[in-house]
Amino acid sequence: MDKIRVLYVEDEPFLGKIVKESLESRDYEVRMVRDGAKALPAYKNYAPDICVLDVMLPNKDGFTIGQEVRALDPRIPILFLTAKNQTQDLLKGFESGGNDYIKKPFSMEELIVRMENLLKLVKATRQRLQPDSKISLGSYNFLPYKYELHHDGDIKRLSHREAQLLQILANNRNYTIERKEILNQVWGDDSFFNSRNLDVYIKKLRDYLKNDDQVRIITLKGVGYHFVVE
Amino acid sequence: MDKIRVLYVEDEPFLGKIVKESLESRDYEVRMVRDGAKALPAYKNYAPDICVLDVMLPNKDGFTIGQEVRALDPRIPILFLTAKNQTQDLLKGFESGGNDYIKKPFSMEELIVRMENLLKLVKATRQRLQPDSKISLGSYNFLPYKYELHHDGDIKRLSHREAQLLQILANNRNYTIERKEILNQVWGDDSFFNSRNLDVYIKKLRDYLKNDDQVRIITLKGVGYHFVVE
DNA sequence: TAGATTTAATGTTAATTAAGGTTAAAGCGC
């Protein structure tokens, strides 16, 4: 079985590092995000099994993130990390339906117990991307879970970023995708540097996909891309 | 705004008639198909905004149709109508990514709510270019989804703006199109600068189209253009 | 009212700016 994927949103670097490493040492896979505004893109992109959200965050608080995530997925477990002085009332509202909270400071043991409790509830029914899912792109086949691009007996192993980007393009094939949208999903924001980064990865994918001209990434200058698959 | 187009696949004539008429009375446009085997051709031909698929169907079941449709279009909302005794497990797999299901019997209100929920997810970006659509302009062929203009074996790749403009002209061929109308559609407003911009792009299109004088962009000074295709 | 003249609208071409493409080198994390 694959590792459990944890999306961990935490702005305190020191605490964050400790928790992340502790979880990883217990065989969780952890994606940590520091900025509230980057949580949702990271969620969409990372498709975690559980979210662990600090409540006090820059730009967007944990509860808001929790609501947004819940709107996207009615079942995913969400664990809030709250400061001691948080009012009970507020917390109550978040204590059910796949949510839980835990007060800071907490021990790693507490955290693990709560997480496992929440995960138990959904473990039976939850399923991630079908481990045999396959996206057909013209004469190419993309296996997102394996990060592989197959063509004519040939297997190209994609890096994480490459696979992420291709997944987004594939999910939106034959639709217009805004540049901003991609940048937010893959890099968490649409700053200038990330923007150049996207160019680099588009170029790589175009190279990988160049053997079938039924499959093309068309640039809509000033707008985004159009991944045409006939 | 145009009506929402619903592809409705249902083999029970009585239920089908009621649902179709109810939807139509609520201002949806409905194409109903009775045979599972005819669903996919109808999909391709009708280009609906949403699919409502009964699961139990002659010749091809709704889930299979759903998968085939999903393979063609990663975003279109699909709503399955399932019998009461359908197993939960099976349904779960279809509960995400633009899909939903609803158990029979259902009320029209339920149906509408579910449909609107699904549609909300994609509404912002609803326009999809139909792959394989082709507009014949005299001896030219315009393939909007590929941004290509074909003539006599020759392929001219159009930029986004060029394609946008040509699409508008083509959609209104042999009718008068107001300048203001074009400016608003392509540039979002009809300021002076954009106006000169339009001139530039008209000139480009005229150049591209100059090999067939059955195809002409005629200026109606002070009004707009007339795209004549004989 | 024909013909000249003005004027506003559009055409044409070129220059400028901005977006994105390409390539290579520098960081970074196992």
Place this chain on the structure above:
DNA sequence: GCGCTTTAACCTTAATTAACATTAAATCTA
């Protein structure tokens, strides 16, 4: 050190802006 990602520098192309030319409708004038 290796593979991936990011940063950087430079190149190409598309979109916009600008300058000037042309055209046709509107107005003027004899």
